Amino acid sequence: MTTLRQEPVFEESLGERLGLFGLEPVSLDDVVENAALLHRVDRKYLVTLDTARNLADALAASHGVLQIDGRRSTTYRSTYFDTATYSSSRSHVQRRRRRWKVRSRLYVEDQLCRIEVKTKNGRGGTIKTVAPSGPSRYARLDGAERGFVAKVLADAHPEVEIDALIPTAEVTYARASLADLKAGARVTFDWNLLATLRGGDAWVDENYVLVETKGGQVPAQADRVLTALGARPLSFSKYVAATALIRPDIADNDLRRIRGTSLHYRLHPQTPNGHA
Numbered sequence: 001m002t003t004l005r006q007e008p009v010f011e012e013s014l015g016e017r018l019g020l021f022g023l024e025p026v027s028l029d030d031v032v033e034n035a036a037l038l039h040r041v042d043r044k045y046l047v048t049l050d051t052a053r054n055l056a057d058a059l060a061a062s063h064g065v066l067q068i069d070g071r072r073s074t075t076y077r078s079t080y081f082d083t084a085t086y087s088s089s090r091s092h093v094q095r096r097r098r099r100w101k102v103r104s105r106l107y108v109e110d111q112l113c114r115i116e117v118k119t120k121n122g123r124g125g126t127i128k129t130v131a132p133s134g135p136s137r138y139a140r141l142d143g144a145e146r147g148f149v150a151k152v153l154a155d156a157h158p159e160v161e162i163d164a165l166i167p168t169a170e171v172t173y174a175r176a177s178l179a180d181l182k183a184g185a186r187v188t189f190d191w192n193l194l195a196t197l198r199g200g201d202a203w204v205d206e207n208y209v210l211v212e213t214k215g216g217q218v219p220a221q222a223d224r225v226l227t228a229l230g231a232r233p234l235s236f237s238k239y240v241a242a243t244a245l246i247r248p249d250i251a252d253n254d255l256r257r258i259r260g261t262s263l264h265y266r267l268h269p270q271t272p273n274g275h276a
Contacts (some may be wrong), residue, residue: 013064014174014191017049018056018209025072026179032182042126043223045211046262047233052189056178058225059187063178065101073176075108076190079139080239081149081165086250088170089243093251094222095166097121100157101239102149102165106138113138115145125217127156132167139167160166169197172236177224185215187222191209195242202242202265210236 015021043248047055063272065072066193081102082088101118113133131148141149150162173193179186189211193204204210211231213222223233235254244252244263 008103014176016190017053017191018176018189019053019174020056020065020178023056023060023063023178025067026181028066028068028097028177029176030181031066031177031179031186032063034179034184041217043213043217043219043233044236045213045226046204046208046234046236046258047146047211047229047231049207049209051226051229051231052211054229055222055225056189056210056256059178059180059222062183062221063187065182066177071109073174075174076112076172077106077138077166078105078239080169080170080171082168083125083161083164086168086243086247087160089240089250092237093254095235096158100153100160101237102141103147103239104133104139104141106135106139111135115125115141115148116147118262119152119156119157127206139170141165141167156241169195169239169242171195171242173216173238180221183215183220185213185222186214189216190238193238195238196267197246200246200265200267202245202263205262205264208262210238252257 007272026105034258068074080088082102088099088101098119099120103116104113105116106113113135115133117129118126119129129153130150131145133145137143137145146162149165153160153162171193173190176189177186189209192206193210195202211218211226213226241263244255245259245263245266252259259265
């Protein structure tokens with residue numbers, strides 16, 4: 001039996017829950033200059049709030065917390081574009097070495113929007129290519145945004161037909177970011193995560209946080225701390241997890257051990273039963 005998701009709380013509580021107000025603030029300009037990491041290796045961990053708080057405490061001496069206009073977290077809205085058969089999601093489930101994602105992302109409080117293409121190369125590295133958009137063009141893939149995506153995918157994934165891409169899901173969450181400006185490493189904490197797509201909703205339990213480390217091939221300090229805290233990397237994509245939970249034709253093997261505990265879903269009434 002799935003747990004009904006509670007109504008979201010104000011995103012400012014994320015900083016309080018993680019104890020981030022004791023960390024030194026860093027500016028967005030400093031993070032972009034020293035730890036942008038558009039070419040990187042991502043490692044993800046789905047951990048309890050207590051573990052996430054212990055991680056933030058352990059990193060306080062070396063990492064600062066991103067602060068924008070006095071905020072230490074930001075609300076994200078991301079609309080993902082895929083084919084009608086969810087070929088992007090399927091390539092992740094099938095663990096193809098070369099894969100892609102396309103999304104429109106809105107930073108809600110700042111009303112900043114951009115279009116993003118993420119590709120993964122054969123060595124496991126993630127390459128993120130971005131272009132500015134506008135808040136009125138959020139969740140749209142036409143005009144300049146369409147041209148940008150077409151150019152990036154023509155180089156990285158010429159097999160993808162741009163005309164076939166449609167909006168398939170929206171993912172929302174609150175994010176706090178830590179950065180080690182000297183080492184050029186970042187750690188993000190995503191909380192209150194909800195994905196909505198045709199057929200149902202999926203969400204991460206409010207007592208859990210999705211932690212993502214962004215760095216090089218060698219695990220960073222945050223990875224070592226998480227290992228010491230008993231956490232292990234998890235193959236987890238917000239978008240892919242949602243599609244695998246809601247759509248019965250997409251395998252959910254990687255999610256079975258966390259489904260119903262840290263990860264929940266609810267099918268819309270008109271949708272046939274999905275995974276049992």
